[in-house]
């Protein structure tokens with residue numbers, strides 16, 4: 338019996354939405370790693386270029402300068418907070434009350450006054466009148482909602498005619514070939530949540546099982562791997578055997594299941610057209626482009642500041658976000674109302 342079968346057989350996990358499943362439980366959704374938000378931008382790091390490329394992507398793809406933008410599902414304030422200095426106003430909506438608090442706290446700490454954050458129910462209409470935003474940006478968030486197609490309908494409703502949605506998302510194609518089942522330990526101080534992902538790639542959906550245990554993530558990692566003081570990141574699904582779960586059973590405080598739809602790029606494009614967006618374009622993304630540029634430039638030719646990198650990338654990313662990309666690679670998508 339594998340971990341998923343064991344959970345289904347021995348526990349009756351309560352169904353919940355992703356905000357309750359994971360986002361309310363995390364102190365930082367990004368492990369305090371985001372450049373600009375949590376740490377100084379480092380022009381010598383490829384992934385910081387990648388991050389800046391994405392920020393400029395979201396900004397230029399929705400023609401954001403001087404306009405009112407909606408960030409759907411900002412997590413710790415990404416991309417809303419780095420985008421805010423270039424926009425008129427940014428409003429972030431998140432179904433996790435904790436994330437909204439974190440975003441507002443980050444905005445205050447960063448001295449950003451044109452970004453606000455609103456808590457919204459996981460399902461149901463957005464609390465805005467029709468056509469109230471010039472653009473919508475959404476990073477890995479639409480597929481975290483209970484009904485992504487309905488979420489897209491709501492996003493279209495609040496966009497003004499001619500307004501654009503720019504969305505990045507997690508398709509499941511990248512998990513093919515051995516990563517369909519994975520485990521991740523979320524530290525919650527005295528307790529932890531062991532999350533088992535069961536991805537159904539062809540069906541474009543994933544079941545996520547969460548077991549709360551009365552021990553720290555490190556203690557759980559030690560128990561599963563048999564190595565004292567084991568790093569929770571080193572735990573693999575192969576460690577989560579039926580025997581291991583039998584042994585842990587007295588420590589299980591609760592069990593949860595959250596099923597998410599993970600549409601591919603092709604499915605999103607189809608849905609966006611069905612919903613009534615007039616123009617739907619899968620395009621290349623500013624993030625991967627910026628990373629590639631970083632690797633192609635000699636270190637001594639690279640700009641040495643955030644401002645310099647922004648200046649270099651800006652005209653290039655403006656072009657990249659208009660360049661068609663094959664939908665099979667689950668690229669960024671722009672949809673025009």
Ligand SMILES: C[S@@+](CC[C@H](N)C(=O)[O-])C[C@H]1O[C@@H](n2cnc3c(N)ncnc32)[C@H](O)[C@@H]1O
Pocket residue numbers: 355356360366367409410411412413414415416430431432433436457458459460475476477478479481482483
């Ligand atoms: C994977 S995180 C992405 C966060 C951030 N955009 C980023 O890329 O770092 C998904 C975010 O969507 C939020 N979310 C989930 N369901 C939602 C819903 N129904 N409405 C609004 N936000 C939601 C989560 O709380 C979380 O902050």
